Amino acid sequence: MARRSGSHSNITGPRIREAAAVLFARDGYAAVSMRQIASAVDVQVGTLYLYTPDKQTLLFDLMRSHMEELLDAWFSLPKMKLPLDQLENFCRFHIAHHLERMDGTFISYMELRNLEPQNHAVVADLRGRYEDELEAILKSGVTSGQFTVPDTRLATMALIAMLTGINTWFRSDGRLSCERVTETYWSMVRQLVGA
DSSP: OOOOTTOOHHHHHHHHHHHHHHHHHHHOGGGOOHHHHHHHHTSOHHHHTTTOSSHHHHHHHHHHHHHHHHHHHHHHSOOOSSHHHHHHHHHHHHHHHHHTTHHHHHHHHHSGGGSOHHHHHHHHHHHHHHHHHHHHHHHHHHHHTSOOOSOHHHHHHHHHHHHHTHHHHOOTTSSSOHHHHHHHHHHHHHHHTTO
């Protein structure tokens, strides 16, 4: 099958991923067809299969990439010595990183249920690695006496849910700036861990 004029692998592949992300975030994975993705990219449906074998693989690639990018970005940050500074660093990083990737974040959290078991296991493992980073900070803070947290795993899940939840309501043209939201959330996180 010949490529359409203007179709190049280094352009079309990323455009397919971007269009799929927008559609999955807006309409939900189950409601989106390969035909809709092809239409959004202005290619024939058959062209999609030059880039991905099926819709499940496309979803998995988006979710895996999102988590790998998140982990890479986190591990590239300089590490702080004190648990309180580490926690602040994590909170600020999490908010900023996810607000810049709202569609990817929404898909990563809402479409996990649509992954086939082997794909689910890979993404769940990546998520677990990220969650473990926050839990390690909380455990260190409890050990040093900086934090009062009765269950570090529960606190980890609650904090990530709280911080990620910003994506469901935050609008850049809304009442509060990203900086104001971040400061307010950091203040609430400190209170939640008793710091």
